[in-house]
Amino acid sequence: MKKIIFSLFVVFTTLFSLTFEEVKDIEKKYGDNDALPLYKKLAEQDDVEAMFELARIYLEGKVVKRNYFSAKQLLESASERNHDKSTYYLGKLYLLKKGPYYDPVKAYNTFVIAANNDYAPAQNMIGQFLLNGIAVDKDYILAVKLFEKASKQGYIEAQCNLAFMYASGKGVFPNFGRAHQFAKKGKEEGNKRCIKVWNDYNLEKYPEDKGWKFNFYTQP
Template sequence: MKHLILTILITSFAFSLSFEEVREIEKEKGVLEALSSYRVLAKREDTNSIFRLATLYLKGEGVQKSISTAKIFLEQGSLLNHHKSTYFLGKLYINKKSPYFDEKLAFNTFLKAANDGYAPAQNMIGQFLAAGIAVDKDYKLAIKYFEYASKQGDEDAHCNLAFMYANGKGVFPNFGRAHQFAKEGVKNGNKKCIKVWETYNLEKYDEDKGWKFNFYTKPSN
């Protein structure tokens, strides 16, 4: 009887916790202490808890690593329109070491989040289009997706646009504009921006002052 009462009290307590409170429990006492509460919240369709469970199983952090279990949670989160879950599910499909490797499925998964305005997924779709992965190469459409992400302040998208302008892929070559797109990423140590900067010696080109670059670099409201 005492065991039953204790179980009821623990379950009631778990149901009353928020994701933020469970996260604090994890930080203070470890994953195992927080796991059951995350699961309770996941059953209540709390997308933050669902995604946290997915990442724990992906990394094997405090639990036995299980890509298949992580995939189940990412799919659950994606169905609930949690863009980060959808994005990580896409990354699972694009990883050649993953048992679920499928480039076409990866593209369609990223596209779902991209079309909902999620910047990292928009940037990824641009990369698929620029490289011709799972779809035909389309530099002009790649530029559009890079721009969508760039306008939200996505640094990788800035770097990709720098490369496209330096290379003249989908746009007229413009080293001054490439300079503008890459310079902040270079300061931040972004390897992609640094590579473009050094490969095309962008330091020697003046910035494109006649272009409203802030429109692309200031995060959208």
């Protein structure tokens, strides 16, 4: 009975406008399947958040058949409207080796767009490209700078990557106390990257470097 009532509600509300936040609440309460037609309605009205959620649903393939083409179109549309999260996920779509659009160079160039908008996940991703020499030449110094920018926004994964850079001495002078400081929070939160760096370099035995200061970064 509740399902029938909600279905009638969906039919009724599609005739009127709901905000993205209202549809998000419906999704949390009833699931993606019931939110799907409402997200479609909002996407038709150029709501970038709805475009992103639709793309996510198409990529997950849980309530509808996985559709890379539709997801890509939605992410591109939202990205063109300066939705950095969609730009970032479009880049990740280009990194799916089993997907139809695998292209590391396109992925890098797409991440650059969001990174230039100061989007922390994209800055961190570009740092990893530079660290590992994916699609571009390795540049440890520039990678550190990108990790720092993302880290200063509180992005834990970037702090874990900075811990690795300081522990391994890539792009910076080795400093295990500083690596300890960058890895500690992520380790405590269960971040796999931070845990690996912490264990690989035995950072537990090094005192946290609390006194270091330099112009472009004062704390993680």
